[in-house]
Amino acid sequence: xxxxxxxxxxxxxxxxxxxxxxxxxxxxxxxxxxxxxxxxxxxxxxxxxxxxxxxxxxxxxxxxxxxxxxxxxxxxxxxxxxxxxxxxxxxxxxxxxxxxxxxxxxxxxxxxxxxxxxxxxxxxxxx
Numbered sequence: 001x002x003x004x005x006x007x008x009x010x011x012x013x014x015x016x017x018x019x020x021x022x023x024x025x026x027x028x029x030x031x032x033x034x035x036x037x038x039x040x041x042x043x044x045x046x047x048x049x050x051x052x053x054x055x056x057x058x059x060x061x062x063x064x065x066x067x068x069x070x071x072x073x074x075x076x077x078x079x080x081x082x083x084x085x086x087x088x089x090x091x092x093x094x095x096x097x098x099x100x101x102x103x104x105x106x107x108x109x110x111x112x113x114x115x116x117x118x119x120x121x122x123x124x125x126x127x
Contacts, residue, residue: 017059036065038110041107048091050120079093081093
């Protein structure tokens with residue numbers, strides 16, 4: 001089993017962000033949905049994604065993520081934090097929806113060239 005994972009890692013190609021966006025448009029109907037999914041899926045437990053930090057990492061404006069994150073919220077895939085008075089940032093975190101297991105495996109296999117999980121911050125404590 002260890003040998004299999006080593007071989008897999010040897011042949012894993014780094015996916016450039018432009019390739020990721022082409023794939024995302026073809027597979028998900030939105031150029032930026034897959035990088036958002038990747039950031040959410042790879043964030044540690046207890047962390048939410050800042051769309052502005054993600055946008056900075058990927059060289060776009062945060063507004064490109066609003067349509068897909070709204071749909072994910074409507075589908076029950078993500079929840080949002082309320083901005084705290086001192087911190088105006090809204091965070092988006094994945095729910096415990098079963099779909100995240102498969103999505104996490106998919107995005108980990110892509111080995112994206114940008115550390116999308118770096119857009120994650122500690123999730124605010126429940127009030």
